[in-house]
Amino acid sequence: MTVSINLKRIVDDSYSIQIGPLPEINFEGKVAVLTNPKVAGLHLHTLLSRISAKEVYVITIPDGEHYKTLETIEFILDRMFDHRLNRKSLLVAFGGGVIGDMGGFSASLYNRGIDFIQIPTTLLSQVDASVGGKTGINNRYGKNLIGAFHQPRAVYIDPSFLKTLPSREFGAGVAEIVKMAVTFNAPFFEWLELHDLREGDNLLVAIKKAVETKAAVVEEDEKEQGLRAALNYGHTFGHVIENETKYETYLHGESVAIGMVMANELACECGLMERSEAERVKALLERYELPLSYPITDIEKFYQAFFLDKKSADSAITFILPRGIGGVEITDKIEADTVKKILTMFKGAGA
Amino acid sequence: MTVSINLKRIVDDSYSIQIGPLPEINFEGKVAVLTNPKVAGLHLHTLLSRISAKEVYVITIPDGEHYKTLETIEFILDRMFDHRLNRKSLLVAFGGGVIGDMGGFSASLYNRGIDFIQIPTTLLSQVDASVGGKTGINNRYGKNLIGAFHQPRAVYIDPSFLKTLPSREFGAGVAEIVKMAVTFNAPFFEWLELHDLREGDNLLVAIKKAVETKAAVVEEDEKEQGLRAALNYGHTFGHVIENETKYETYLHGESVAIGMVMANELACECGLMERSEAERVKALLERYELPLSYPITDIEKFYQAFFLDKKSADSAITFILPRGIGGVEITDKIEADTVKKILTMFKGAGA
Known part of the structure; x- marks a missing residue:
């Protein structure tokens, strides 16, 4: 005896990313702003002056990847319940990638999903985390291993928040821009070689190009069944x-x-x-004072850690390798010996 | 400057519910079975004899609503990581509603979502929790307030597991069957009045009718934007x-x-x-020795607790009221005094 449950339907999670001065946010229901103490001190007055809503609550969580845990998610959800947010409430994630990932994740879980808006305040979160709807947390097994796909209703990228950004964080954002260009957009890479992002309007142009490049990939493969995995270029090694x-x-x-x-x-x-x-890639990264090497101490341990990365299937490790500049290859056919040979090149290397 | 992210697409989460003897489960990847010690002791040998997979792991969690927490979810996820499950692995939720809700929720979170199969072993989970993809946990603010919509790939309902079910749990399952009939299916209600579910094949028929009734509602309103809320008939009071x-x-x-x-x-x-x-509803419930009353001690406290129920909007409480037998009304227009008058009828009432 069989009962069929027919759940084929059209889902529309489209949204737009506005790049420019932060617009007014008018909302009928309750709004919870999730941020951290540092961003709050610098920019919360600007954000709050733009929000008009029934009730506004501010929730701060400590800054840093260390706090990207299920425990912090529980803390955020508890505060949302304290203030009796409901299914029609809105969460605003105001901060860098950690805030975006945890805000989006909390919004996806609260009452099985409420709306959220992302207002990224770091270059990295503006060009990367703001597109694609990946939300989640880390655990002791690795990064972003637990989470949900939950698309924001809107993303507001205001580059004026970057004025207070430390230069190391600026460089970290540039790394993700370079990533997008190397794997998907050769003309953009050449443009990056010719333009310094610290000058004039170059940064604004680069943000837009990076966001457009990522948007095209996410539209094609939202749930990372194939192509989207290429956005993990640099991440397989980076996560370890x-x-x-x-x-x-x-x-x-x-x-x-x-x-x-x-x-x-x-x-x-x-x-x-x-x-x-x-x-050429190295030279571009070097220009923004990014580290180019890491002293691997134990080749075998480093290699084994790949298997915990969620992009890896049962017994093979998936690598994202550039096919020249502007191309990409997703492969799980690289021999262990070949990988270890490369890792050995970095053994004890200076940072 | 605006970049549009176009995420309109067709999603197909259809699946089928098989009612009858548990079929063979053949799976290429790794399988994790989530169950509790009691169900494992009674029925795990039956399940394991039906599974053929690359690797099979069994994770047990303590039985009961008390353990339906984020902490237990973290425990389950940790065990899945211990055994290096990946995106292509399968979780089998084998037990009652608690196992189903937590198994589905864990599957939705692991690597941002892996497949799961539900094999409900209680009458309640067979007729209710197995249809609809609602997964989640409780917290101190109430029931199922945190969670995700995550549809199973298949549901196998094998009534032979019910042979070991205590009669109180049988009655609890009948309550959900009655719920479906009262709100959506008058002929089914009349059939229930005429047939004892403890006799012959009546139970099998009732399971099928209940599942079909719920399936029709979920197909119409998967994310509970409207009609599906009617399935919470009895739950607004029940949760409190x-x-x-x-x-x-x-x-x-x-x-x-x-x-x-x-x-x-x-x-x-x-x-x-x-x-x-x-x-008539009372008489039907009484036949299965279900409790019909609850001694409310504090009317005001009971009333205030409604506001934490996630079905309630900002200031109004949503009630699901039968419109005769076979009809339903979802309303947030009931005056507080009217509700409190009814609650007073139960003040200090014997159970």
């Missing part, structure tokens, strides 16, 4: 580095920069990339 | 009772039975239901 250094030594974008250098070495070894192309 | 008694005094279905009696009184008061119809 972040985990080994307990998220203390490098910013996310910095570990991605090192990860891209490692991936490029592997791509060169496999004949997918010319040495000269790998050098 | 469960919360007040700390999930210790009543089984879920038992508190729903009391909740239906309360909702019916309110419906009679509002002229939506005849006294004789309310009596």
Whole structure:
């Protein structure tokens, strides 16, 4: 005896990303702003002056990847319940990638999903985390291993928030911009080689190009069944580095920069990339003072850590390798020995 | 400057519910079975003899609503990571409603979502929790307030698992069957009045009718924007009772039975239901030895607790009231005084 449940339907999670001065936010219901103490001190007055709603609550959580845990999610949800938010309430995630990931995740869980808006305040979150609806947390097994796909209703990118951004965090954001260009957009990469993002309107143009590049990928493959995995270029290595250094030594974008250098070495070894192309990527990253190397202490341990990365299937590790500049190859056919040969190049290397 | 993210697409989460002897489960990847010690002791050998997969792991969690927490979810996810499940792995939720809700929720969170199959072993979970994709946990603010919509790939309902079910749990399942009939299916209600579910094949027929009734509602309104809320008939009151008694005094279905009696009184008061119809519902519930009353100690406290129920909007409480037998009305227009008058009828009432 069989009963069929027919759940084929059209879902529309479209939204728009506005780049420019923060617009007015008018909302009929309750609004909870999620932020951290630092961003709040610098920019909360600006945000609050733009919000008009029935009731507004501000929830702050400590800054840093260390706090991107299920425990913090429970804390956020408890505050939302304290103030009796309901299904028609709105969460505004106001901060960097950690705030965006945890705000989106909390919104997805609260009453099985409420609306949220993202207002990213770091370059990295503006160009990367703001597009695509990936939300989640870390655990002791790795980064972003637990989470949900939950699309924001809108994203507001106001570059004026970046004026207070420390230069290391600026560089970390540039790393994700470079990532997008190398894998999907050769003309953008060439443009980046010719333009300094610290000058004039170049940054605004780069943000738009990066967001458009990522948007095209996410539209094609929202749930990362195929192409979207290519956005993890640099991340397969980067996640292991972040985990080994307990998220203390490098910013996310910095570990991605090192990860891209490692991936490029592997791509060169496999004949997918010319040495000269790998050098061009290195030169671009170096211009923004990004780290390009990481001293691996234990090759076998580093290699085994790949298997915990959620992009890896049962027994093979999936690598995202550039196919020259502007192309990309997702492959799980790289021999362990080849990978370990590349890792050995970084053994004890200076940072 | 605006970048549009176009995420309009066709999503197909259709699945089928098979009612009858448990079929073979053949799976290429890793399988994690989530169950509790009691169900495992009684039926795990049957399930394991039907599964053929690359690797099979069994995760047990303690039985009971008390353990339906974020902490237990973290425990489940940790065990899944221990065994390196990946995006192509499968979770099998094998047990009652608590196992189903937590298994589905864990599957929705692991790597941002993996497949799961439900094999409900109680009558209540077979007729109710197995249809609709609602997953989640409780917290100190109430029931199922945190969670996700995550549809199973398949549901297998094998009534032979019910042979070991205590009679109180059987009754609790019947309460949800009655719920479906009262609100959506008058002929089914009349059939229930004429057939004892403890005799012959009547139970099999009733499970099918209940599942079909719920399926029709979920197909129309998967995310509970409207009609689906009617499935909460009896739950608005029931949740408060469960919360007040700390999930210790009543089984879920038992508190729903009391909740239906309360909702019916309110419906009679509002002229939506005849006294004789309310009596017929009572008589049917009584036949399965379900509790029909609850001694409210503090009317005001009981009333205020409604506001934490996630179905309630900002300032109004949403009630699900039968419109006779086979009809339903979702309303947030009931005056506080009217509700409190009904609650007073139960003040200090014997259970």
